Amino acid sequence: MNKSRFRLLVFLMSLSLIGIILVQLYWISTSLDKNEEEFKYHVQQVLGNVSNTIKEKELVTFYNHYNKIIDSTGKVPQEDELKEIYFYERDKKTNETIIYTNTLVAENYGINGSFFDKNANSVNFGNVVSKRKTEVYSGNSLNDGSLQMRSFPDVTIKKSGSVSSLDKANFEVAFKDVVSLKPLQERVSTEQLGKYLKDELHKYGVKTPFEFGIYSNGLATKVRSEDFKYDVKTTYGIPVFQDNEGMSKYQLLVSFPQKNKFVFSSLIGISSLSLLFTLVIVLTYSSALNQLIKQKQISEIKTDFINNMTHEFKTPIATINLALDAIKNPKIIDDKEKVQRYLQMIKEENKRMHAQVENVLRISKLEKNELDISKEPRDVTEIIEDAIEHVSLIVEDREGIVHQHFNAQRSTILLNEVHFTNVLVNVLDNAIKYSPNAPVINVFTENIKDFILIKIQDQGAGMSKVAQKRVFEKFYREHTGDLHNVKGHGLGLAYVKQIVEDHNGQIFVESEKGKGSTFIIKMPLIN
Template sequence: MHQTVIRRVIFLGLVAIIGIVGMQTYWVTTTWNLNDTEFRNKAKLALVNVARKLAAENESTLPNDDIIRPQSNNYFIVNIESEIDALRLETLIQQELIRLGMDLPFEYAIFDCTSDQMAYGGYCQATSEEIEPEKLEDEESYLAPDHNLLYYFGIKFPTRTGYIWQKMQLVVFLSVILLLTIAFFIYSIIVILKQRRLATMQKDFIDNMTHEFKTPLSTIRIAASVFQRDEYIAADSRLSRYAQLIHQQYERLNNQVEKVLQISRIEKGNFEIKKEKIDLKALLPQLINSVRARTDELAGELDTHFSDGPMPVLADPLHLSNIIHNLLDNAVKYGGNPPKIEISARRSKGQLILAVTDHGPGIPPELHERLFEKFYRIPTGDVHDVKGFGLGLFYVKQICRAHGWTIRLNSQPDKGTTFLIQIPLLSTSSLPAPQLITT
């Protein structure tokens, strides 16, 4: 994953988190305010009804205004301008709270004009049963008087906050889920950044290692060439075979190193594709002859089927040669024992269909998508008869994508494998100028 992609993911993730947290905060705040407003309105309605009933029983009248005087969020003073019976008051408060669905504890006190203080009544539930579990502290049970009134009582709801939170259980639950989701996202970003750093270190190490291999490989190539040209070594069959073996192993190792370097350039986006008009028919014989030598050594077969006439395409000759060589090399490796390979090129609706087929064990359908992944190799258990890094098909896929070509895979277990590349054909009369495309 490129650094710019990671930055975009982090930026968009942070924007999403800020937006979601903002919406959730707004939702929680709005829900709290709605429940708080509902609590205040119900409390006032219950206390007004209590005041009216007390006034009716005392055959007195209520003041025209300021019947309910809120002192805080959970403390209200009720002005009734008539004497109050404590037991009757407690019963009426309980009845009104139950009627309005406010089943929560309350404290009440009645103003005593003889002492000029609030006479504490008790800590009760909105039921007929009074609570006496533990005595409240003086500061908690203190209900402040209002010196501007004469006959009034005060009621306090000490569990108002818990009551509102209880009504917001769903909101709280969803908020906790949101926080856990955000924490998981942050943890995932940390893991991604850590894995990115480790992957970068690993890639840099591989790049440096492969570059360091180039110098000794060049030395081995020169030494092998000198050995093969030496008359004394050429006259000795055993030494000649050793010199040839050294050269073959050099070619094998050099090909693997070149694959790693090519993949590295592709991933960094600094490799160049130099497209030019070429005749695929003129390019294929050299590649086929090099592979035919290998199939002959293994007593295999290599058949070719080409349409008549030239096959002009717009492509990078080097990369086109490499992907054809990779497909043929895979066919030799996995084409059975002995390998039986077919390569064909035919025209179809202005397209050139290049196909490489082997008659090997085939590939299960569930592995088709992963076959073009970097470093992926088909599982073979503990048996590793075929050596390689799993880079060949990844390279083929990237080069086809860079050219705008389509590559497909047809394979079934025990029925062989066919790779098809669809390349646009050029007109034989047109001769476009070479163009340089940086990918």
Template sequence: MLSSFIKKIRENVPTAILTAAVLGALLLQLNLLSGQLELQRQQFESQIGTTSSRLSERVRLFVRRKSMGSFSSNANVDSVFTINTPMGQTTVRWSNAQIHPPYGIGTRDTTMLGGMLDNFQSSLPWSTQLDVTELDSIIANELKQNGVRTEPVWALIENGYLSTLTSEGFDPEKVTFNYVLAESFFGPTRQLLLYFPSEKFYLAKRVYLSLVASLLFSTVILTAFFGVQRQGRRQKRLANVKSDFINNMSHEFKTPLATINLAVDAIIKNGDKMDADQIRNYLAVIKTENKRMNAQMESVLQMSMMDKEELTLQRTQMSIEHVVVEAVEHFKLSVAQRNGWIDLVVSPGSYTYFGDPTQFKSALTNLIDNAIKYSSDVPMVSVKLSEEDHDFVIVVKDRGIGMNEETTSQVFDRFFRATKGNIHDVKGHGLGLSFVQEIVDKHGGLIDVQSKIGVGSTFIIKIEKNQ
């Protein structure tokens, strides 16, 4: 029990190591990508922080230019402008007689007026000096200057209350940034709340090259991993079926060789006492077993030729009906000896085809022989030949033991046998159906199988008609 457990662990060590290596590489990729995203996030927050720190100055300059604009509108009259305050309106009048060069706007010295306006602005709410469109434009321009290229949703809080300066669609639940723009002894007097609806996509886009490279690398790793795993399972299965094949071949050769050996020994020891008929019977046994071995070797050589792509078709004008009839007739006697039957139904039609009659008949013979071998004690096999618009159709149906889905999916694999649990219950070495499929493929056809345990199997061959 313990040795079996240790053996399984040893067998799975390479797979475990490979799996750990792949997972480690994927985790490393995710960690690097996470680091890139975090770095971009920090840079993003820094850019927004820089924007908020400069926002008050930008608003002050904007309001000042906006207020001073009235002085440049008319050079010949006194200037008048009004500033709204919570206590009412404050009107400032400026007479041209009070203006002296050289500083200011044109010929006007605005130094004193600018200082006075700054004092007013610092004590007034922004909502009395700006509208939503103006503040939105200032915020957007500042963000762009600091490298932020995604649109924000924002709101302004002044003296603890939500200001009317709030962008459309603002949702307090989604706020991710909160910056204090002004404060007094009692706490913040002006705050800017921000969030970015496309923040995650924007940050991902900033690292898209790393993201694409990481995804590509991960895809390559996973593809290679699953490819190696699949190939490993395939090689393991192939090793198992090859082991079965060797055991089957040993058995198939051992039996006829033993029979031949017994016949030869009998002739050597008692040949002088045998009459001509007895010797002839022993020789017939030797010839039969020799033919049996030769047939087995021929099938193995055929598969070897297929591996080397040396098997070529000798195409000629042939009758598929004639070939099918010959293949069925070949088994009628052996089936009758087991009290079974094999019938053939040929639908009316023209079955002339340009192919290799020898190889085609060999494929059908293998297919019918397989149906008989895997039948019950009394074989019952039906063969039907018909034609469709573009294909010839050959159906071989038995009432045998049938196959499950797993066996059906592997039945055309080389060396595969459905009776792996008892390799000697049915004679063969797992090459017959593989050979059949190869011949059908070389004729440009398709072969399919339908099977159910305890009911039987149906093989369907479709060969495209010659044009």
């Protein structure tokens, strides 16, 4: 898969995943808004019902009291005519005349408001009664076209009854005027109000803790629950005890401390499943993407490794072939000195290939924990000197120099001589290889608390920030284009890191492009 297709695939997968997450979040947000609106609607219905219940209960109580007083007075009501409706009709066929009258009469019992409340002293109560009469005159009941009737009609029908709508309106006007002067605590108690709210909330399925209170002109009254606190986000209100003009100084407020929890409760199940599945998709996608990137990197590393190994083996094999061809030459085969020289070349090149194979095998064994590394107390200064001796011929061949600055007072550590020597040789070999000119290498030792620091500093090509982070990875080599001026296959420093860590030590690198590198090995001392 080429880079463009890989990037396009990752982009589309990421875009789809982000889209799924955004859709899930939008759905949850929309559902929450819908639940909140439904909650608000139900609460407003509850408050309206409670307000009506309070009014009706108070009205019934007042009406019962009113009737008892009327019954107890035994007074004949005073009547005042309010309005009279007169209707006249004549049937020529039957020669009958019908006259209909309807008179509205106000019956005042003279009951003063003080019977209900000491502060009410000017309200009278009464009924509005409809008195209806139908008169039928037969024969010639009219004199000269006038409406003057005979003294007595042939048929008279009388009816009388209360006008319910007017009666009720008249009563409610008086009722509101009287009870408005009562103290709030006498009109409704905290216990009653709490019961009304609880019953109505349960009826609408709003089963969450609530607090309530009645405020008068914005100030709290004694009709309230103990823990009521006004919160603009969780409190709902409605006017109560309105007067005849539709005005009220009282407002019933109800707050829901756990409103958000209740609103979200219906979504917890489906939202949890949705978030769980989304999380699984995200983790699966991340894992798949990580594996894809790793596979791609491994593929590139393997290709690079094969190219490097091919290049590394190509030169020794070519040298061995040339040496063998030279030995076969009849002119040279008898020259023992030249034969010995070519045989030595074959041996050196063979040894070089063997060392490369050994590096690969060492890494493999280290990863499988199959490499036996026995340790014993040794003076690390001696090991450093041995490692410098190993590379001295190469340094001299390139006209370089190794400066030793051994400042550590304590230098005994627990180590495996062979492997730790290889570690130092590898680092020194790197310093030589990456020095474009004659290598100048400085080796320092110093003590910091219970540790010894070994610093190997070169003045070579240095490395980038990216290379510093990855330099200890297996097969990693910093790209230098198509040039193969530096031999290697990216295994040396991976081996170094694993050996150092197996010795309970640490290795770091400090470098700047074009200004060389410093490898720092930190090892614990034996007290």
